[in-house]
Amino acid sequence: MGRTTGIIATLQAIGGKWKPLILFLLLHEGTLRFGELRRKLPNITQGMLTNQLREMERDGLVVRRVYQEIPPKVEYELSEHGRSLQQVLADMCGWGFTHIDFMQNAEDINLEETP
């Protein structure tokens, strides 16, 4: 069991293309219905959203609650284990802004280099 074990386990759990974003939304907005989640993720497909949510439910990160009503109503929220990702998600969010600044500076340098 090498030093990379932790990272590998994390990637298996939240390495999906949309998972960190979904988890971040559920963390900050609490319980959300399927449709609400979809509207907050403008570029995700219905099928993909279903996939990612089901996988995260299977992995114990997300709780799925189905109301037997017409029209149907399904709510999602973070499990206690899912909430333990708070630090990771906060750091990812913070570093993202660092990276945006970095890229804007790099862009400025390129502009200065053009004649």
Next chain:
Amino acid sequence: MGRTTGIIATLQAIGGKWKPLILFLLLHEGTLRFGELRRKLPNITQGMLTNQLREMERDGLVVRRVYQEIPPKVEYELSEHGRSLQQVLADMCGWGFTHIDFMQNAEDINLEETP
């Protein structure tokens, strides 16, 4: 610009399937040759490793140094900007172990349920 901007930027930069793992290795082991990196990532393809490294070079996370020798020698290391990921990578690594423990407990519960 919503609350998700930071996460989205992070995913664009290090969302690749292997990137966090590669970055973690470069962070902890310093400069590595292509072949060394490949041996430490037993399940990655040569092509994939080349891809991910080139993308991260383009994004300013990794520095690529080519020695004009026979046999060829190419070294990779984190840039200063790449090193700013240290906190994110450390948290990911730590949470991974939390997640491994969580899954082992869940497994124990299932074992107890079997007759």
Next chain:
DNA sequence: CGGGATCCACAAAGATACTG
């Protein structure tokens, strides 16, 4: 020999239509 480019087979992701 080490790095990496190319071609092919397959799996994952996206778009769209349809259903309980």
Next chain:
DNA sequence: CAGTATCTTTGTGGATCCCG
């Protein structure tokens, strides 16, 4: 409303070849 089913497109893995 919250999904499924299906089809198309893109990405990944594997083997092979190239080049200095």
